Amino acid sequence: MTDVANIDRIVVINDLSHPLGGASALAVQSAIGFAQAGYPVTFVSGDTPSPGGIGDGRITAIGLGQPRLLARGRTDALINGVWNRAAYALVRDIIAAHDTPGTIYHVHGWSQILSPAIFAALRPVRDRLVISAHDFFLVCPNGAYANMTDGTVCTRTPLGASCCLAGCDRRGRMHKVWRLARAMIQRAVLAPGTCPPVLAIHAGMAPALVRGGIPPCAIDVLPNPVVPWSTSRIRAELNQDVLFVGRLEATKGADLVLAAARLAGVSLRVVGDGAMAADLRARYPEMQFDGRLDPGAIAEVARHARMLVMPSRYPEPFGLVAMEALRSGLPVVLPPTALLAADIGAIGAGVQVEPRDTPAFAAVLRRLVDDDTAIRMMSDAAFAHSAQLALEPAQWIERLLAVYRMTLLGAASHRPRPSSVPLARVA
Known part of the structure; x- marks a missing residue:
């Protein structure tokens, strides 16, 4: 397919290749939508893709073959949750073998298997990287901007003194220390101050992302696609x-x-x-x-x-x-x-x-x-x-493609990404 920004391939990266939750379902849905629109798609996941593949078989699925952290032994989860060396090597090798100037990389979820290590692996293609914020793991150690013991909304600055001292992890203080270590490593490799485009699923996420160090100019609001359960009003x-x-x-x-x-x-x-x-x-x-x-x-x-x-x-x-x-x-x-x-x-x-x-x-x-x-x-x-x-699925795919085109144009011209992508914002 010929494209104004020459999209050669779209690489979708997510912990899971199975649509078990909202973020994973959207990652898979996007990959299928891109393939149906005629774009070559590679889906990189931390788990093992189904033998039948993703969608109608037109998507190249590459999996790490690992379980989620909660399904692992304690030591394995503690180490790989902070830095998954196998995930780093997988993404690094895919880039080395298949990258082109027209390849876009889109990260959806990484906290369950892939770990912050993937952001280090993606450094060579950072100017062609897009990140979806389905939650707050991009900036918040526990991913929720909330005290997980009582549900109250957190107003602290992530990784600030108050955040580090807060007993907000439902699994206890030592687990919070582990989350802090992971968040600090992630901040070091992601460098949020110069973050690639971040797609927030609701406008209300933007202030919290900014509080965590993401520049306002890097954030676009892209609501989720929704297919109603009924096309006529349920009585x-x-x-x-x-x-x-x-x-x-x-x-x-x-x-x-x-x-x-x-x-x-x-x-x-x-x-x-x-x-x-x-x-x-x-x-x-x-x-x-x-x-x-x-x-x-x-x-x-x-x-x-x-x-x-x-x-x-x-x-x-x-x-x-x-x-x-x-x-x-x-x-x-x-x-x-x-x-x-x-x-x-x-x-x-x-x-x-x-x-x-x-x-x-x-x-x-x-x-x-x-x-x-x-x-x-x-x-x-x-x-x-x-x-x-919300958006219709076809609208959502087109707005994602609009973000990708603008990102590729910025990368090709070696200019900073424009501070506004009108097609990627709420209508």
């Missing part, structure tokens, strides 16, 4: 089930909504799997657990839902399931710390509640289950106005 006011979709891990707060639903006496349907699955099934036998479902099956479940709950313990930079629900006409109940909370409130499509406050959470659920009029109003508002909060 939420006629349904009864409260719906949770997500990983069954502490960060996502499934246990919090289960406790609130039991107290409120409402039915909750749980879609997802994770480390807490067996325990939650045993503790809440009256609730329905569907396990992990494919997108089509989730869409079918959503058609029978009254509302979606996103009870995350820590600030959510975006919340893909919330947008999928809103675009389909489902009201959303979420914490005030979620960056989408203000947007959802502005269009009247949901309710904010602190999920750790079980009585308050239960009261909100009970009220919404009993109030058909309120649900209908929020459902109408969600379906009519939520499109402005």
